[in-house]
Amino acid sequence: MTQQDQNMSSWSLTAPGIHGEPVPMRDWSREEVDVCVVGAGAGGGVVGAKLAEAGFSVVILDAGPHWDPMNDFISDEHASSKLYWTDERITGGDNPVELGTNNSGRGVGGSTVHYSMIALRAHPDHFRRRTIEGAVENTDHRDWPLAFDDLEPYYEEVEEALQIAGPTFYPWGKPRRRRYPQREHELSASANVLVRGCAKLGIPVAPSPIATLSAPHEDRPPCVYRGFCNFGCTTNAKSSILVTYIPRAIRAGAEVRGNAMVARITHDSRGRATGVLHFRKGSDELFQQRAKSVIVAGYAIESPRLLLNSSSSLFPQGLANSSGIVGKYFMVQSSEQVFAKFPERINQYKAPPPGGAITEHFNRTMPGVGFVGGYTIEVIGPHPVDFVAKMAAGRGLWGAELRREMFDYNHFSALGMVGTVMPNRKNEVKLHETERDRYGLPVPHVIFSYHENDKRLIKHSIAKMKEIFEAAGGTDVWSDHRTSHLLGCCRMGDDPADSVVNADCRAHDVPNLFICDGSVFPNSTGVNPSLTIQALAARTADRITDMARRGELW
Amino acid sequence: MTPIEFLGLYPFQWLAIITAGTAFFLMIDALVGHYRRAFAYRMQYAPVVTGTALVVAALLAAGFPDLPLLNQLLSWAGWLAAATGLVGFAYHFYYGIVTKPGGLKWILHYLMYGAPIFAPLGLTAAGVLGIITAHGLAGEHAVFGLVMPIALFLFVAIALAGAIAQAGILHYRGAFNNPAMYAPLTVPSLAMIAGVWMALAPSTVARAAFAVLLWMTLLVGFIGFGMHLRGLDREMGGLYLWHVNLLEGPPQGAPGLFIAWAAIGLVGMYLL
Numbered sequence: 077m078t079q080q081d082q083n084m085s086s087w088s089l090t091a092p093g094i095h096g097e098p099v100p101m102r103d104w105s106r107e108e109v110d111v112c113v114v115g116a117g118a119g120g121g122v123v124g125a126k127l128a129e130a131g132f133s134v135v136i137l138d139a140g141p142h143w144d145p146m147n148d149f150i151s152d153e154h155a156s157s158k159l160y161w162t163d164e165r166i167t168g169g170d171n172p173v174e175l176g177t178n179n180s181g182r183g184v185g186g187s188t189v190h191y192s193m194i195a196l197r198a199h200p201d202h203f204r205r206r207t208i209e210g211a212v213e214n215t216d217h218r219d220w221p222l223a224f225d226d227l228e229p230y231y232e233e234v235e236e237a238l239q240i241a242g243p244t245f246y247p248w249g250k251p252r253r254r255r256y257p258q259r260e261h262e263l264s265a266s267a268n269v270l271v272r273g274c275a276k277l278g279i280p281v282a283p284s285p286i287a288t289l290s291a292p293h294e295d296r297p298p299c300v301y302r303g304f305c306n307f308g309c310t311t312n313a314k315s316s317i318l319v320t321y322i323p324r325a326i327r328a329g330a331e332v333r334g335n336a337m338v339a340r341i342t343h344d345s346r347g348r349a350t351g352v353l354h355f356r357k358g359s360d361e362l363f364q365q366r367a368k369s370v371i372v373a374g375y376a377i378e379s380p381r382l383l384l385n386s387s388s389s390l391f392p393q394g395l396a397n398s399s400g401i402v403g404k405y406f407m408v409q410s411s412e413q414v415f416a417k418f419p420e421r422i423n424q425y426k427a428p429p430p431g432g433a434i435t436e437h438f439n440r441t442m443p444g445v446g447f448v449g450g451y452t453i454e455v456i457g458p459h460p461v462d463f464v465a466k467m468a469a470g471r472g473l474w475g476a477e478l479r480r481e482m483f484d485y486n487h488f489s490a491l492g493m494v495g496t497v498m499p500n501r502k503n504e505v506k507l508h509e510t511e512r513d514r515y516g517l518p519v520p521h522v523i524f525s526y527h528e529n530d531k532r533l534i535k536h537s538i539a540k541m542k543e544i545f546e547a548a549g550g551t552d553v554w555s556d557h558r559t560s561h562l563l564g565c566c567r568m569g570d571d572p573a574d575s576v577v578n579a580d581c582r583a584h585d586v587p588n589l590f591i592c593d594g595s596v597f598p599n600s601t602g603v604n605p606s607l608t609i610q611a612l613a614a615r616t617a618d619r620i621t622d623m624a625r626r627g628e629l630w
Numbered sequence: 631m632t633p634i635e636f637l638g639l640y641p642f643q644w645l646a647i648i649t650a651g652t653a654f655f656l657m658i659d660a661l662v663g664h665y666r667r668a669f670a671y672r673m674q675y676a677p678v679v680t681g682t683a684l685v686v687a688a689l690l691a692a693g694f695p696d697l698p699l700l701n702q703l704l705s706w707a708g709w710l711a712a713a714t715g716l717v718g719f720a721y722h723f724y725y726g727i728v729t730k731p732g733g734l735k736w737i738l739h740y741l742m743y744g745a746p747i748f749a750p751l752g753l754t755a756a757g758v759l760g761i762i763t764a765h766g767l768a769g770e771h772a773v774f775g776l777v778m779p780i781a782l783f784l785f786v787a788i789a790l791a792g793a794i795a796q797a798g799i800l801h802y803r804g805a806f807n808n809p810a811m812y813a814p815l816t817v818p819s820l821a822m823i824a825g826v827w828m829a830l831a832p833s834t835v836a837r838a839a840f841a842v843l844l845w846m847t848l849l850v851g852f853i854g855f856g857m858h859l860r861g862l863d864r865e866m867g868g869l870y871l872w873h874v875n876l877l878e879g880p881p882q883g884a885p886g887l888f889i890a891w892a893a894i895g896l897v898g899m900y901l902l
Contacts, residue, residue: 244738258807262743271736291803292861297865297867311866
């Protein structure tokens, strides 16, 4: 950033602070900034904040509002729907993905505002799945262009920034070089059930590392175990991007602009990105934000959609899509859930949903099971409205019977899994031919079908979760289908012909365009992806800083 | 060995007062902690009852040091409190760790979140202090086969070990979020070593080191009170929700133990 830029922008804006008071923010709307980040979630928040701190002029745009945690979040299950991306989307395939709830976020902080905070590192093997597992028919899973060791320092960096509370010894993955910044949380009653069941079956189980404070940190208090984490944390104990990286970005001079829906990325005649065009709330006018480079961090549906919507005579297939891979290899993570009733009171909604215990025992390629990949078993804590829907769908209860069963809500415990899903070219995000959203932009058409391997993994996981519940003394054991975590569509790779970005998340076709979110995953890991997305974003920020200093960027 | 009067009271009167104060803080801690678990077991009332008995007996003995009956009463109350502490330790170990899901394999978790394992031994220590004090008030120069100052120095070293261990566990749980949280681990540890040194091989150097470290431990205790209050304020709702955070935040009485144990060492050093 030049001295001239410094002088031109002013601290004339305000943004909601995390304690309910507005904080001063810079206005970059009329300038050409060094970096424009589209999306203020796990990827965009981290990369934007780090670049701002490195001295670049940064604007971070998000389609949703800039939340004020003290005033906008309400401890109410229904009020949380505003945190989800509920714009129109068309789904298809054999297993159409339910969208607009747990797997999407809208607003500054993205889905980290409502996620379950489970902060797991991927295993070194997850980055070399093709080498280890070999080819699987009808899929194209492949190794990552980077290794675990490339990400390890960045895992440590984001764990420190988010003050992850985790166990002293975590038995899975590569042994840690440094202890978790904070200690694990106390087990909830649901987690007790998991520990009890696993202990009986001899399955290793450990405290779960989560992005929630277990001790005070700076101006944020430790968790008080209310259990409303998925509806926006009102105490700031939850280390969402909104209360961690976003305040850092603003302090470092970035502008974080909420209610700014980016319609397309503009480029010059040489094919270099020159900024973005976006709609602001309450206006049909397209605003331009000029930028020397653009980072797309809209997650696995909106990122490819934006690239496809940015097609031009120079890029007829969509921006950065000479390979034709943009939108292809869309993945979810299977998240089957199993429920059981217990004689003692569980109060499953209490405490953070991960409850404090986890087992990654099945998160590895297991011999003789008939599938590759693995899954993690976690505690979940659905609130009543969510739970009653699962009860109706999973057990087919209705009317008086359903009502009677709901009286025992406090006696139910729930387990969920996060499983790998094979990347399949037929699973894709494309632009719908006819449907248009309120801005007149083509809506995304999301097509998804499980692979045979995924189905076998799901079956295995449900059987295991039921076994654990039965060993723990549960009755009325039943299961329900669910998916979570959207991945793929802009996969990273070394070969420009069959990947969209390289290991630095830099687009092969457009040298000043980066993609920095879950969409760059070439395959899925058996753990929740947020920490890996954040580590990737932290690494990308360092790479961009290096490249800019060497003059390779602009 | 001539006992030295300090502020009008003889050393063993001071020790009786310290016994009462320690027992009071430990009793309050037990009350708050057991109230937090809603007195799920009837035994959870035991430290409240025996702790109160020790407070009363120690205060009476301090007030009327010449009445042998009250000395005897303090001795009995001491034995009772000491026994309660040992039983409590067994209870905390068994119900707080062994019978929990995962059991001993999860000992690290339950040391942090189960019943505070070393807390009952604090009551045992207070009880033992009561017994020593009763012997001293009766004019005896030795207890448990040790001359008084040596007995007190060893007592201080052992009692400090327990307090350091419990503070270590709970400050580890708090991830040492403030560097000051290392203070009750470092300074009293050195004081403990100096205490043993002083008891086994007394010398001017050992005496000087022990004295300095005891005064520093005393200071750590007083600063600890302030820091624990600040810790309470850093919980959600802070001091405004003091009645809630009293149960969730740092134990407000705990730093007092360092004051008590250091004070005993100082009494043994300057007044006996």
